[in-house]
Amino acid sequence: MxxxxxxxxxxxxxxxxxxxxxxxxxxxxxxxxxxxxKVEPFNPPLCVRCGRPSNKKVCDTCREQPLLPRRVRAIGNYDGILKEAIHLLKYNHRLSVASRLAQYLADIVAEEPEFQAADYLVPVPLHPTRERERGYNQAYVIAYRLSLLTGIPVLNNVLRRTRYTKDQIDLPKELRKSNVWGAFRVTDADKIRDKTIILVDDVFTTGATLNACTQVLVEAGVHEVYGLACATPV
Ligand SMILES: [Zn+2]
Ligand SMILES: [Zn+2]
Incomplete structure (x- = not known):
C-alpha cells in the first residue's frame, strides 16, 4: 500500500x-x-537447559526429563501480551507481529555466545497440509525476521513434518511426546552434517516437539542443537 x-x-x-x-x-x-x-522477559537466574527462571543451575523439571537440545531459551511466560501476540501471528495472519518478537529473540542471541556461533536457524515445520491451510509457517516467519537481525541464515525445508499432529498446546502433557515422536524427518543430511543449529518455534511446552526434531537432526549428523521460542508456560 x-x-x-x-x-x-x-x-x-x-x-x-x-x-x-x-x-x-x-x-x-x-x-x-x-x-x-508489558512484556516481561525472563530474568536471570535461568535454568541452563530450558531457560525458565530457576534458582538451581538445572531446574527440577529438566533434572527429571532432560531436554535433548543443549539449551533452550524463550522470551517469557506464555501469557499476557506474548500469548496475544503469538495468537495474532498464528491465527489472525498478523505477520508484522513477528518482527517485534524477533527483536526479543535477537536480544537473547546477543546474550548467548553459543547461539551467536550457530550455522543455521531451522524453523520447526508445520505439516504441509496445515501450512497450506494457514498460508505460512509462523516459526519460519519468526526465524526469517530473526535472521535479518542476527545474520544467521535460515535453513527452511531441511526438516519435514511427516505426520499431521495436533497442536501440542491443546494436548494433555502425557500425550505430547507420543503425538510428535517420529513426526519429523531430515530431507537433506548433507546440508547440516557437523553444523550447529538453532531450532525456532513460537511456543515450547514440555519440549516434546523440540526433542523430536533434535533426535532426527542428531541422527543426521548435526553437531549441536539449541532452541529458541517466543514463549513457554511456567
Ligand atoms: Zn530447566
Ligand atoms: Zn495496546
Missing amino acids: THLLRAVVDLLLPPVCEVCGHRLTYDERVICEACWA
Whole structure:
C-alpha cells in the first residue's frame, strides 16, 4: 500500500491496537507500544537447559526429563501480551507481529555466545497440509525476521513434518511426546552434517516437539542443537 493510500485508509478507518483497542500511531502496527511494554522477559537466574527462571543451575523439571537440545531459551511466560501476540501471528495472519518478537529473540542471541556461533536457524515445520491451510509457517516467519537481525541464515525445508499432529498446546502433557515422536524427518543430511543449529518455534511446552526434531537432526549428523521460542508456560 502506498503511503498516501494508507493515510487515507487510516483517516477513514483508524487502526486500533488489537490487544487494548487504543488508536495506533502511524509507526505502530497491530499492537501498540504501551501493550508491548508489558512484556516481561525472563530474568536471570535461568535454568541452563530450558531457560525458565530457576534458582538451581538445572531446574527440577529438566533434572527429571532432560531436554535433548543443549539449551533452550524463550522470551517469557506464555501469557499476557506474548500469548496475544503469538495468537495474532498464528491465527489472525498478523505477520508484522513477528518482527517485534524477533527483536526479543535477537536480544537473547546477543546474550548467548553459543547461539551467536550457530550455522543455521531451522524453523520447526508445520505439516504441509496445515501450512497450506494457514498460508505460512509462523516459526519460519519468526526465524526469517530473526535472521535479518542476527545474520544467521535460515535453513527452511531441511526438516519435514511427516505426520499431521495436533497442536501440542491443546494436548494433555502425557500425550505430547507420543503425538510428535517420529513426526519429523531430515530431507537433506548433507546440508547440516557437523553444523550447529538453532531450532525456532513460537511456543515450547514440555519440549516434546523440540526433542523430536533434535533426535532426527542428531541422527543426521548435526553437531549441536539449541532452541529458541517466543514463549513457554511456567
Ligand atoms: Zn495496546
Ligand atoms: Zn530447566
